[in-house]
Amino acid sequence: MILVTGGAGYIGSHTVLTLLQHGHDVLVLDNLCNSSAEAIHRVNRLTGKNARLIEGDIRNRALLDQILGEHPIRAVIHFAGLKAVGESVQKPLAYYDNNVGGSITLIEAMQAAGVKNLVFSSSATVYGEQGGAREYTETMPLGVPSSPYGKTKVMIETILGDTAHADPAWTIALLRYFNPVGAHESGDIGEDPQGIPNNLVPYISQVAVGRLERLAVYGDDYDTPDGTCLRDYIHVMDLAAGHVKALEHIADKTGVYTWNLGSGTGSSVLDVVRAYEKACGKAIPYTIAPRRAGDLPAFWANPEKAARELGWRTERSLDDMMADTWRWQAKNPQGYR
Ligand code: NAD
Numbered sequence: 001m002i003l004v005t006g007g008a009g010y011i012g013s014h015t016v017l018t019l020l021q022h023g024h025d026v027l028v029l030d031n032l033c034n035s036s037a038e039a040i041h042r043v044n045r046l047t048g049k050n051a052r053l054i055e056g057d058i059r060n061r062a063l064l065d066q067i068l069g070e071h072p073i074r075a076v077i078h079f080a081g082l083k084a085v086g087e088s089v090q091k092p093l094a095y096y097d098n099n100v101g102g103s104i105t106l107i108e109a110m111q112a113a114g115v116k117n118l119v120f121s122s123s124a125t126v127y128g129e130q131g132g133a134r135e136y137t138e139t140m141p142l143g144v145p146s147s148p149y150g151k152t153k154v155m156i157e158t159i160l161g162d163t164a165h166a167d168p169a170w171t172i173a174l175l176r177y178f179n180p181v182g183a184h185e186s187g188d189i190g191e192d193p194q195g196i197p198n199n200l201v202p203y204i205s206q207v208a209v210g211r212l213e214r215l216a217v218y219g220d221d222y223d224t225p226d227g228t229c230l231r232d233y234i235h236v237m238d239l240a241a242g243h244v245k246a247l248e249h250i251a252d253k254t255g256v257y258t259w260n261l262g263s264g265t266g267s268s269v270l271d272v273v274r275a276y277e278k279a280c281g282k283a284i285p286y287t288i289a290p291r292r293a294g295d296l297p298a299f300w301a302n303p304e305k306a307a308r309e310l311g312w313r314t315e316r317s318l319d320d321m322m323a324d325t326w327r328w329q330a331k332n333p334q335g336y337r
């Protein structure tokens with residue numbers, strides 16, 4: 001059985017679905033601070049299987065001990081955490097407490113229970129500012145992320161590395177995601193941000209569905225082909241498949257493994273807008289706004305290590321990502337509510 005922390009969230013719910021389809025038993029632990037139990041109900045309906053959801057917090061050591069004591073957990077996929085970059089600048093302690101503190105409590109409970117197999121949601125943000133347009137490779141030194149959120153990812157990677165160094169029985173996969181977007185092809189599960197979205201694709205979606213008036217494109221004077229920032233967008237179902245590959249790969253190994261999960265291609269903000277317009281069949285009104293503080297001009301994954309070692313590559317195009325996002329948004333204009 002696989003314990004999935006944060007499994008009711010955006011990436012977690014798509015990964016739970018994929019795990020169930022691959023025949024894994026799944027237990028979800030989520031405090032629902034940024035998600036809804038409805039996501040797991042829908043995953044169960046889509047798969048005809050039964051992932052159980054326990055509503056609770058990864059900082060609750062007694063609860064973790066109980067879960068690890070009562071269920072035959074062989075590995076943990078750890079998604080639980082706070083992820084809003086701007087909010088983390090305003091509330092750094094909440095991010096260090098939830099992300100770093102929560103991860104330490106989880107690692108301690110796993111250590112005590114003898115469950116030493118962990119897949120962790122890291123981020124391309126750990127590469128920090130490397131200067132100019134960059135392809136990120138796993139062998140690059142970690143940078144200094146500009147936000148407390150990003151720093152929590154560097155800290156947790158470091159803590160996990162030191163834990164595995166001290167106790168070689170551990171097996172840890174650090175998965176560095178690029179920009180996850182899209183939704184399950186059914187349109188029944190997807191990303192459901194609370195309040196005004198911070199991220200590009202959820203924002204465009206709410207413009208397309210009439211909840212927001214127009215997109216602000218943050219800067220068109222970068223040194224990129226059309227002047228807007230380049231990012232490596234990855235379909236959440238490709239990302240979910242990467243987790244299953246990583247989990248299966250590390251099952252009979254020990255040590256720490258790091259993989260970029262990205263497509264290897266950069267798309268501009270305007271490329272995304274045009275792909276979304278094609279998917280939804282309407283124009284997305286936008287204005288060019290000043291640059292957003294902390295944004296890097298252009299970066300994308302070198303995805304070769306995951307291809308070589310996991311036999312995993314992205315399969316879905318930017319058009320697929322936008323078509324699936326639009327299907328989810330059109331079927332669920334108010335998200336899960
Ligand atoms: P999400 O907010 O949809 O999912 C996170 C889930 O964790 C939510 O369901 C939330 O309720 C739960 N959670 C938060 N704190 C918890 C706690 N203390 N105890 C129990 N549950 C808790 O976010 P997501 O986009 O699915 O991201 C999942 C993971 O991937 C996060 O760790 C995030 O930092 C990381 N990540 C996300 C992106 C991205 O762009 N979405 C990119 C790189 C890395």
Ligand code: WQD
Pocket residue numbers: 083085122123124125150178179180198199200201203215216217218219228229230231269292295
């Ligand atoms: C993408 C592009 C914006 C909104 C963030 C985190 C990162 C990772 C993924 C977790 C940028 C532009 C955006 C808008 C815009 N998360 N944009 N108008 O910043 O690449 O990455 O999410 O680990 O750590 O920083 O993603 O979707 O916010 O922005 O023009 O309203 O869209 O400037 O170029 P980002 P994003």
